[in-house]
Amino acid sequence: MKLYIADDTCSRAAQAIANELNLNPELVHFDVFGKSMSNGASFADVNELLYVPALELDNEAKDILTETVIVTSYLADLHPESNLIPARGTMERVFMDQLLTFLATEIAQKHIPLMRKLMTPEGIEFHTNKLLTAYATLDKRLADGRTYLTGDQFTVADAYVWATLWGSRSGVNLDHLTNLTAYIKRIEARPSVQKALADEAEIVARHNELKTQAA
Ligand SMILES: N[C@@H](CCC(=O)N[C@@H](CS)C(=O)NCC(=O)O)C(=O)O
Numbered sequence: 001m002k003l004y005i006a007d008d009t010c011s012r013a014a015q016a017i018a019n020e021l022n023l024n025p026e027l028v029h030f031d032v033f034g035k036s037m038s039n040g041a042s043f044a045d046v047n048e049l050l051y052v053p054a055l056e057l058d059n060e061a062k063d064i065l066t067e068t069v070i071v072t073s074y075l076a077d078l079h080p081e082s083n084l085i086p087a088r089g090t091m092e093r094v095f096m097d098q099l100l101t102f103l104a105t106e107i108a109q110k111h112i113p114l115m116r117k118l119m120t121p122e123g124i125e126f127h128t129n130k131l132l133t134a135y136a137t138l139d140k141r142l143a144d145g146r147t148y149l150t151g152d153q154f155t156v157a158d159a160y161v162w163a164t165l166w167g168s169r170s171g172v173n174l175d176h177l178t179n180l181t182a183y184i185k186r187i188e189a190r191p192s193v194q195k196a197l198a199d200e201a202e203i204v205a206r207h208n209e210l211k212t213q214a215a
Helices: 011-020 068-078 091-115 121-144 156-163 178-188 191-214
Strands: 002-005 026-029 054-056 064-066
Touching: 002 011, 011 068, 011 156, 011 191, 026 191, 054 068, 064 068, 068 091, 068 156, 091 121, 091 156, 121 178, 156 178, 156 191, 178 191
Parallel strands: 002 026
Antiparallel strands: 002 054, 054 064
Protein backbone atom coordinates (compact mmCIF):
# COMPACT_ATOMS: atom_id res chain seq x y z
CA MET A 1 0.00 0.00 0.00
CA LYS A 2 1.07 3.57 -0.66
CA LEU A 3 -0.04 6.29 1.73
CA TYR A 4 0.10 9.87 0.48
CA ILE A 5 0.72 12.31 3.31
CA ALA A 6 1.56 15.97 3.95
CA ASP A 7 3.23 17.44 7.00
CA ASP A 8 1.05 18.42 9.96
CA THR A 9 -2.19 17.46 8.26
CA CYS A 10 -5.06 15.02 8.72
CA SER A 11 -2.96 12.35 6.99
CA ARG A 12 -1.36 11.82 10.41
CA ALA A 13 -4.56 10.00 11.42
CA ALA A 14 -4.03 7.45 8.64
CA GLN A 15 -0.35 7.08 9.58
CA ALA A 16 -1.20 6.51 13.25
CA ILE A 17 -3.81 3.86 12.41
CA ALA A 18 -1.47 2.12 9.95
CA ASN A 19 1.18 2.11 12.70
CA GLU A 20 -1.24 0.73 15.29
CA LEU A 21 -1.72 -2.15 12.85
CA ASN A 22 1.98 -2.52 11.94
CA LEU A 23 1.09 -2.12 8.27
CA ASN A 24 4.12 -0.12 7.09
CA PRO A 25 2.62 1.40 3.93
CA GLU A 26 5.08 3.12 1.60
CA LEU A 27 4.84 6.84 2.42
CA VAL A 28 4.81 9.49 -0.30
CA HIS A 29 5.01 13.14 0.74
CA PHE A 30 2.98 15.86 -0.99
CA ASP A 31 4.15 19.45 -0.54
CA VAL A 32 0.80 21.22 -0.18
CA PHE A 33 2.21 24.66 -1.05
CA GLY A 34 4.90 23.77 -3.61
CA LYS A 35 2.69 20.98 -5.09
CA SER A 36 5.57 18.54 -5.69
CA MET A 37 5.69 14.94 -4.49
CA SER A 38 8.61 13.10 -2.92
CA ASN A 39 8.43 10.43 -5.64
CA GLY A 40 8.48 12.98 -8.48
CA ALA A 41 4.99 12.05 -9.73
CA SER A 42 1.97 14.35 -9.98
CA PHE A 43 -0.43 14.28 -7.03
CA ALA A 44 -3.26 15.42 -9.33
CA ASP A 45 -3.12 11.92 -10.84
CA VAL A 46 -3.81 10.49 -7.37
CA ASN A 47 -6.44 12.94 -6.16
CA GLU A 48 -7.71 15.72 -8.41
CA LEU A 49 -8.61 17.81 -5.38
CA LEU A 50 -5.01 17.55 -4.12
CA TYR A 51 -6.10 16.36 -0.68
CA VAL A 52 -4.23 14.01 1.60
CA PRO A 53 -4.61 11.41 2.91
CA ALA A 54 -4.92 9.12 -0.09
CA LEU A 55 -4.28 5.41 0.09
CA GLU A 56 -3.34 3.36 -2.95
CA LEU A 57 -4.28 -0.26 -2.45
CA ASP A 58 -2.31 -3.28 -3.58
CA ASN A 59 -5.26 -4.78 -5.47
CA GLU A 60 -5.16 -5.31 -9.23
CA ALA A 61 -7.03 -2.08 -9.92
CA LYS A 62 -4.67 -0.12 -7.63
CA ASP A 63 -7.73 1.56 -6.19
CA ILE A 64 -7.19 4.86 -4.45
CA LEU A 65 -9.13 5.66 -1.30
CA THR A 66 -9.55 9.27 -0.21
CA GLU A 67 -11.29 10.97 2.76
CA THR A 68 -9.68 10.62 6.17
CA VAL A 69 -12.72 8.89 7.63
CA ILE A 70 -12.75 6.30 4.87
CA VAL A 71 -9.00 5.65 4.81
CA THR A 72 -8.78 5.20 8.58
CA SER A 73 -11.99 3.14 8.82
CA TYR A 74 -10.90 0.93 5.92
CA LEU A 75 -7.57 0.15 7.57
CA ALA A 76 -9.17 -0.47 10.97
CA ASP A 77 -11.84 -2.73 9.42
CA LEU A 78 -9.10 -4.89 7.88
CA HIS A 79 -8.17 -5.94 11.41
CA PRO A 80 -11.30 -6.17 13.58
CA GLU A 81 -9.28 -7.82 16.34
CA SER A 82 -7.46 -4.51 16.85
CA ASN A 83 -10.69 -2.90 18.16
CA LEU A 84 -9.71 0.38 16.52
CA ILE A 85 -13.28 0.66 15.22
CA PRO A 86 -16.52 -1.13 16.20
CA ALA A 87 -17.92 -3.76 13.83
CA ARG A 88 -20.20 -2.63 11.01
CA GLY A 89 -23.90 -3.21 11.64
CA THR A 90 -23.69 -2.44 15.36
CA MET A 91 -25.03 0.65 17.14
CA GLU A 92 -21.49 1.25 18.41
CA ARG A 93 -20.42 1.61 14.77
CA VAL A 94 -23.26 4.03 14.03
CA PHE A 95 -22.11 6.19 16.96
CA MET A 96 -18.50 5.93 15.79
CA ASP A 97 -19.44 6.99 12.24
CA GLN A 98 -21.43 9.87 13.72
CA LEU A 99 -18.38 10.95 15.74
CA LEU A 100 -16.03 10.62 12.74
CA THR A 101 -18.34 12.71 10.55
CA PHE A 102 -18.50 15.31 13.33
CA LEU A 103 -14.68 15.40 13.51
CA ALA A 104 -14.40 15.77 9.73
CA THR A 105 -16.99 18.49 9.31
CA GLU A 106 -17.10 20.35 12.63
CA ILE A 107 -13.42 20.20 13.52
CA ALA A 108 -11.07 19.48 10.60
CA GLN A 109 -12.93 21.48 7.98
CA LYS A 110 -13.71 24.35 10.38
CA HIS A 111 -9.98 24.82 11.06
CA ILE A 112 -8.84 24.95 7.45
CA PRO A 113 -10.21 28.34 6.29
CA LEU A 114 -9.01 29.86 9.57
CA MET A 115 -5.50 28.46 9.11
CA ARG A 116 -5.39 29.68 5.54
CA LYS A 117 -6.49 33.17 6.63
CA LEU A 118 -9.31 33.13 4.13
CA MET A 119 -12.07 34.62 6.28
CA THR A 120 -13.84 37.86 7.02
CA PRO A 121 -13.89 38.92 10.70
CA GLU A 122 -17.47 37.57 10.92
CA GLY A 123 -16.34 34.26 9.41
CA ILE A 124 -13.46 34.03 11.87
CA GLU A 125 -15.83 34.57 14.78
CA PHE A 126 -18.35 32.05 13.43
CA HIS A 127 -15.81 29.29 12.83
CA THR A 128 -13.94 29.97 16.08
CA ASN A 129 -17.15 29.68 18.11
CA LYS A 130 -18.17 26.52 16.26
CA LEU A 131 -14.75 25.00 16.95
CA LEU A 132 -14.78 25.97 20.62
CA THR A 133 -18.23 24.42 21.04
CA ALA A 134 -17.22 21.29 19.14
CA TYR A 135 -14.10 20.78 21.25
CA ALA A 136 -16.12 21.46 24.43
CA THR A 137 -18.37 18.50 23.55
CA LEU A 138 -15.27 16.29 23.35
CA ASP A 139 -14.02 17.68 26.67
CA LYS A 140 -17.42 16.88 28.23
CA ARG A 141 -17.26 13.26 27.01
CA LEU A 142 -13.89 12.89 28.71
CA ALA A 143 -15.08 14.37 32.02
CA ASP A 144 -16.04 10.94 33.39
CA GLY A 145 -12.36 9.93 33.44
CA ARG A 146 -12.38 7.70 30.36
CA THR A 147 -9.02 7.32 28.64
CA TYR A 148 -10.19 7.91 25.07
CA LEU A 149 -13.26 9.41 23.40
CA THR A 150 -15.41 6.29 23.39
CA GLY A 151 -13.98 4.54 26.45
CA ASP A 152 -10.68 2.97 27.38
CA GLN A 153 -9.90 1.73 23.86
CA PHE A 154 -7.91 3.94 21.44
CA THR A 155 -9.86 4.24 18.17
CA VAL A 156 -9.79 5.89 14.77
CA ALA A 157 -11.64 8.86 16.33
CA ASP A 158 -8.76 9.53 18.74
CA ALA A 159 -6.25 9.36 15.89
CA TYR A 160 -8.36 11.88 13.96
CA VAL A 161 -8.62 14.34 16.87
CA TRP A 162 -4.84 14.18 17.35
CA ALA A 163 -4.19 14.70 13.64
CA THR A 164 -6.28 17.86 13.47
CA LEU A 165 -4.97 19.73 16.50
CA TRP A 166 -4.39 22.92 14.60
CA GLY A 167 -5.45 25.45 17.26
CA SER A 168 -2.13 27.28 17.25
CA ARG A 169 -2.36 27.79 13.48
CA SER A 170 -6.05 28.74 13.44
CA GLY A 171 -5.96 30.91 16.57
CA VAL A 172 -8.31 28.72 18.62
CA ASN A 173 -7.02 28.28 22.15
CA LEU A 174 -8.06 25.03 23.83
CA ASP A 175 -6.02 25.36 27.04
CA HIS A 176 -9.13 25.83 29.19
CA LEU A 177 -10.39 22.37 28.17
CA THR A 178 -8.40 20.44 30.75
CA ASN A 179 -9.90 16.99 30.08
CA LEU A 180 -9.06 17.42 26.40
CA THR A 181 -5.49 18.57 27.01
CA ALA A 182 -4.81 15.63 29.37
CA TYR A 183 -6.31 13.27 26.77
CA ILE A 184 -4.07 14.69 24.04
CA LYS A 185 -1.03 13.95 26.21
CA ARG A 186 -2.19 10.32 26.51
CA ILE A 187 -2.44 10.08 22.72
CA GLU A 188 0.97 11.69 22.25
CA ALA A 189 2.49 8.97 24.44
CA ARG A 190 1.41 6.21 22.03
CA PRO A 191 4.25 4.67 20.00
CA SER A 192 2.04 4.73 16.88
CA VAL A 193 1.73 8.52 16.91
CA GLN A 194 5.38 9.01 17.81
CA LYS A 195 6.35 6.83 14.85
CA ALA A 196 3.99 8.84 12.62
CA LEU A 197 5.79 12.06 13.56
CA ALA A 198 9.25 10.54 13.10
CA ASP A 199 8.36 9.02 9.71
CA GLU A 200 6.80 12.28 8.59
CA ALA A 201 9.89 14.29 9.61
CA GLU A 202 12.12 11.84 7.75
CA ILE A 203 10.18 11.93 4.49
CA VAL A 204 9.77 15.73 4.62
CA ALA A 205 13.56 16.10 5.07
CA ARG A 206 14.20 13.71 2.17
CA HIS A 207 11.72 15.58 -0.02
CA ASN A 208 13.32 18.95 0.87
CA GLU A 209 16.72 17.57 -0.12
CA LEU A 210 15.35 16.46 -3.49
CA LYS A 211 13.84 19.91 -4.03
CA THR A 212 17.17 21.57 -3.21
CA GLN A 213 19.01 19.30 -5.64
CA ALA A 214 16.47 20.05 -8.39
CA ALA A 215 16.66 23.84 -7.87
N1 LIG B 1 -12.35 15.75 2.52
C1 LIG B 1 -10.96 15.45 2.79
C2 LIG B 1 -10.22 16.76 3.03
C3 LIG B 1 -8.79 16.48 3.39
C4 LIG B 1 -8.02 17.77 3.57
O1 LIG B 1 -8.58 18.84 3.82
N2 LIG B 1 -6.72 17.63 3.45
C5 LIG B 1 -5.83 18.77 3.60
C6 LIG B 1 -4.84 18.51 4.70
S1 LIG B 1 -5.65 18.18 6.24
C7 LIG B 1 -5.07 18.93 2.30
O2 LIG B 1 -4.59 17.96 1.76
N3 LIG B 1 -4.97 20.14 1.80
C8 LIG B 1 -4.24 20.40 0.60
C9 LIG B 1 -4.80 21.50 -0.22
O3 LIG B 1 -5.76 22.14 0.21
O4 LIG B 1 -4.28 21.71 -1.32
C10 LIG B 1 -10.82 14.53 4.02
O5 LIG B 1 -11.68 14.64 4.92
O6 LIG B 1 -9.89 13.74 4.09
